[in-house]
Amino acid sequence: MSTLTTERLPTDISADLRGVKAWVFDLDNTLYPVENQFMGLVEKRINDYVVRTSGLPADEALVMQKSFLHNYGTSLAGLMTRYQIDPHHFLAEVHDVPLDVLEPDTALRLGLERLQGPRIIFTNGSSVHAHRVLGKLGIDDLFDGVFALEDADLIPKPDPRTFEKMLTRFGIDPATACFFEDTPQNLDPAKMLGMTTVLVGPKAFSAEDDFIDYRTAALAPFLTTAILDGDPA
Structure with missing residues (x-):
């Protein structure tokens, strides 16, 4: 085609x-x-999770998160590689956003x-x-x-x-x-x-x-x- x-x-x-x-x-x-910015709600929760897990300030955690996306395909894959986290807890937490x-x-x-x-x-x-x-x-x-x-x-x-x-x-x-x-x-x-x-x-x-x-x-x-x-x- x-x-x-x-x-x-x-x-x-x-x-x-x-x-x-x-x-x-x-x-x-x-x-x-x-344009409806729905994924922005999820991305904010992901960044908060990275901050809490890594102990980094929000701006540095965002840089790390973007590197995870580039190198591993998802933030979760990067977090699992670098830190001991429960992937199912991560998925439940970051996707628990309003659908308005x-x-x-x-x-x-x-x-x-x-x-x-x-x-x-x-x-x-x-x-x-x-x-x-x-x-x-x-x-x-x-x-x-x-x-x-x-x-x-x-x-x-x-x-x-x-x-x-x-x-x-x-x-x-x-x-x-x-x-x-x-x-x-x-x-x-x-x-x-x-x-x-x-x-x-x-x-x-x-x-x-x-x-x-x-x-x-x-x-x-x-x-x-x-x-x-x-x-x-």
């Missing part, structure tokens, strides 16, 4: 997703817009309903967090499964082993699957496995990586206009 961008295309041209049989979605900042800024999106629901085949959530967050968010967005009934960090034995994306475990769990053929994600480096192993890749959100048009098939600022309009199997010729 050719690389296209929904914001740079004429209105009569849409992403061609014919042949896709399974749909895999990252959760945070992908299913809802990053999240709200159902009719356009998103309509876009998801168009997709034929299983729809899967693939997140570096916890299972409880994923189900809370899906419920608040009013789309939990549209998904056939969630593959969370616990299911990955706490090995986060972009580790290829985690992708393979997710695909095996749900019996997905990567050659006929599409993966939607807001973090560019998480699309690299997906593309290597043969998945169609879509970068969602504000980074969509700044990343130059050739493992990105499609780019869109927001998920709902992309799904609403995509060309799917069974659409009129």
Whole structure:
């Protein structure tokens, strides 16, 4: 499939997703817009956890946290490497945030309903967090499964082993699957496995990586206009 961008295309041209049989979605900042700052609440709790665990001032703890994200994929993986922490306690604490800024999106629901085949959530967050968010967005009934960090034995994306475990769990053929994600480096192993890749959100048009098939600022309009199997010729 050719690389296209929904914001740079004429209105009569849409992403061609014919042949896709399974749909895999990252959760945070992908299913809802990053502008609502929901993940900022989670990140504040993560920073507080790093401060408490490391004993560092907040600004130094933030630098450490960012290095964990870069080197290990998640703050949790870095904390587990450097400190003796209970990962399940960490996941429960940092995801225990109010959901007030999240709200159902009719356009998103309509876009998801168009997709034929299983729809899967693939997140570096916890299972409880994923189900809370899906419920608040009013789309939990549209998904056939969630593959969370616990299911990955706490090995986060972009580790290829985690992708393979997710695909095996749900019996997905990567050659006929599409993966939607807001973090560019998480699309690299997906593309290597043969998945169609879509970068969602504000980074969509700044990343130059050739493992990105499609780019869109927001998920709902992309799904609403995509060309799917069974659409009129």
